[in-house]
Amino acid sequence: MEKKKCRPVPVIICAVFIALFLILPLVFVITEAFSDGLAGWWANITERYTVKALKLSLLSMVAAVVINTVFGLFAAWALTRYYYRGQRILNTLIDIPLSVSPVIAGLIFILTFGRSSPLYPLLQQLHISVIYAVPGIIIATVFVTLPYVSREIIPVLNAIGTAEEEAAALMGAGGWKIFRKITLPHIKWSLLYGIVLCTARSLGEFGAVSVISGHLRGRTNTLPLHIEILYNEFQYSPAFAVSSLLVILAIILLVIRSVVEHRGGKNEQV
Amino acid sequence: MKKIRKYIILSLCVLITAASLCGCGSRSDGNTVSMINVSYDPTREFYEEYNALFSDYWQQQTGKSVEVLMSHGGSGTQALSVANGLPADVVTLALEADVNSIMNEGIIEPGWVEQFEGDSSPYTSTIVFMVRAGNEKNISDWGDLAGEVGVITPNPKTSGAARWIFLAAWAWAENQYGADNEDAIVDFVGKIYRNVLVLDTGARGSTTTFCENGQGDVLLAWENEAFLILEQYPGEFEIVNPSISTLCQPSVAVVDEVVDRNRSRDLAEAYLEYLYCDEAQRMIGRYNYRPSNPEILQEFSNVFDLEMELVTIDHFGGWVAAQEKYFSDGGVFDRIYDFQR
Helix, strand or coil: CCCCCCCHHHHHHHHHHHHHHHHHHHHHHHHHHCCCHHHHHHHHHCCHHHHHHHHHHHHHHHHHHHHHHHHHHHHHHHHHCCCCCCHHHHHHHCCHHHHCCHHHHHHHHHHHHCCCCCCHHHHHHCCCCCCCCHHHHHHHHHHHCCHHHHHHHHHHHHHHCCHHHHHHHHCCCCHHHHHHHHHHHHHHHHHHHHHHHHHHHHHHCCHHHHHHHCCECCCCCCHHHHHHHHHHCCCHHHHHHHHHHHHHHHHHHHHHHHHHHHHHHHHHHC | CHHHHHHHHHHHHHHHHHHHHHHCCCCEECCEEEEEEEECHHHHHHHHHHHHHHHHHHHHHHCCEEEEEEECCCHHHHHHHHHCCCCCCEEEECCHHHHHHHHCCCCCCCCHHHCCHHHHCCEEECEEEEEECCCCCCCCCHHHHHCCCCEECCCCCCCHHHHHHHHHHHHHHHHHHCCCCHHHHHHHHHHHHHCEEECCCCHHHHHHHHHCCCCCCEEEEEHHHHHHHHHHCCCCEEEECCCEEECECCEEEECHHHHHHHCCHHHHHHHHHHHHCHHHHHHHHHCCCEECCHHHHHHCCCCCCCCCEEECHHHHCHHHHHHHHHHCCCCHHHHHHHHHC
């Protein structure tokens, strides 16, 4: 098939736009990050509080991905394989984290677990701290990334239908076996894609976590919060060095994402 | 099998997460005790050094080292977090009113102002002018701000610093036109706010507007923030000390509910008490706050303008009255801001 003739104007507009709004700022971030040289960048990255913030960000990311993968699989299953009253409502509810502003998500948890909540005395007696502590940050991250995995799987599950699974069940396969042998191979790539999206979103999460964190340096500061604090303290080159770390992580995720998209696309064609 | 290995890895991840969740509850292990100090934005560098000093002292006294976890942010926001359950052992905030708002939740007991010397303010600051190098507009005192100049100051509705700034201008006008002549005072302060080019929500925002974005001829700022700007932008700006300003007293307090729960009252009180020792007071001066100890303040007479007349909040009848009269909805500031539009 012959390719269509290239139209230069839209392409140029698109390229200029991308250069201005995406490439240029990124270049500035990277230049600023390395303004003290490679050694300076490394010193900024390995600073004690930065490392702790990175660890916390990774921890909440892993937790969000694990929890949301499990939840996403169950939710997608429940929404495509059974028919019952209230299914639509459930389907809509899953999307709440996408439509609610993250700041409000944070406030919801402050109201639920904070000092004015009826749950607070109970939590105090059990010596459990939720908000202004690590569990709160994980909960907030899980909340904002909740729909990502299930939203990717549901369309695929709907598309493949139940015929193969029913056939396997008739031949005597158990639920776990059906999932492993029939369902998983179908949804493998969309599941991976959802996980990548969930990872990216949880690493960058700012709003909800900012409300709930209390900004305890070295304990409840995630990377994005740490960047904001550094910036407000006139520490521009450390702030941009840490930003560049997030940018690098994001680029890695983008590469993984396009690999997944590419291979997933090829898989479906076969 | 490959798949099974995947599940094992997955479940390991869950285990690790669970384990680290359980581990984060402990507050002390053997020889290290930890405490939380919730403070506001510009104190970061000072407390970093002070925490090391205090940790050495506490080690000598008790044989245990102290790890102080810091939290910085806007003073009002920080107070709100503590009121919502952020487990701070001590708060070191910008305004008495912010500590009072925590007190009103029943977390800090009334009478905290008397607990430490100098109204529980181990360091103070004031409001000064910051002009571009050369001071082309010849700004020397509050009177010049009503002329043809561009002024940068934050919004008194949202910023603590901005309230001190408003009151400082008010105090100068009272001195100029007489305390009874309120029409003239309102008129003068109104002229200043008509000259405001950008009314940011916070003090740091105004600093950025003035220094980074190059707006305006004069920035009204905290004295300690002004010295920080001089260090950050050498040779670009000058400090102008007005004849009258306000004595801003940042407040420190022990958070009673939290220290009783953690049995850390001794530690928390010692932490704040030690801010008044000579060594800490000198450190305060080095970080451009005014030490509350008058003798040590004299040692910094070449840094701070000690001739300035500083008006305290008592002059305005305390924070509750001042808030009501000047900054509440429909208060004096709203009237000024209205006829501006």
